[in-house]
Ligand SMILES: Nc1ncnc2c1ncn2[C@@H]1O[C@H](COP(=O)(O)OP(=O)(O)O)[C@@H](O)[C@H]1O
């Protein structure tokens with residue numbers, strides 16, 4: 001794969017959206033993007049998210065996050081996230097990676113393991129199979145896990161506005177999700193980098209910047 005695929009993960013209110021935008025600006029302002037483009041190693045920097053990175057996905061996102069009278073069954077929820085991902089991988093991520101894009105993505109397969117696996121309690125083998133069907137094997141090159149305790153995260157999202165269907169799930173659900181991310185990070189120490197997201201925004205980004213600089217150097221060599 002020619003481009004690089006960086007994912008932001010974590011519980012609700014961890015600061016993914018905020019830090020993804022800071023990372024985008026830093027890649028531009030630090031000169032990294034200009035350098036990589038001048039070398040011909042990166043064509044463009046793109047931002048995307050799951051669910052909702054495609055037209056189909058935006059419809060699915062609305063279905064998944066709006067509050068409903070009829071409860072959405074756990075396996076139906078899992079399949080909707082998988083459908084969003086299949087469309088995103090084939091219609092957006094792979095074409096961009098083939099064209100040497102550097103991709104910053106808000107959530108990916110680890111969210112399904114954490115939310116539908118640890119959170120809902122669905123079988124992890126089933127989830128692994130579905131993730132494989134949806135991605136056809138496409139993994140992130142780097143995942144930045146914004147590690148924040150559930151209570152602080154939910155407080156932040158409540159301050160932001162009305163809670164969506166998943167945010168409304170009970171506290172123990174979100175605690176299981178957090179356990180999921182913790183286990184994933186332990187099992188994948190190189191792919192998943194833990195960030196202490198309980199710090200002020202600027203300090204969180206300083207940690208991210210160190211990791212991004214290291215990883216870009218590992219991938220592309222020292223910047224001239
Ligand atoms: N480090 C931080 N400290 C305090 N509040 C933060 C921090 N990072 C983000 N926020 C605020 O918390 C809320 C959730 O942040 P957001 O980036 O949308 O998180 P996520 O995308 O992970 O749900 C927003 O209102 C944001 O301004």
Ligand SMILES: Cc1cn([C@H]2C[C@H](O)[C@@H](COP(=O)(O)OP(=O)(O)O)O2)c(=O)[nH]c1=O
Nearest residue numbers: 017050051081107108111112115116166167
């Ligand atoms: C990608 C993915 C997300 N989710 C959930 C996590 C979030 O609650 C929700 C997506 O919201 P998110 O994109 O994090 O929205 P915001 O930035 O506005 O908080 O979907 C899953 O349950 N499984 C998945 O596979």
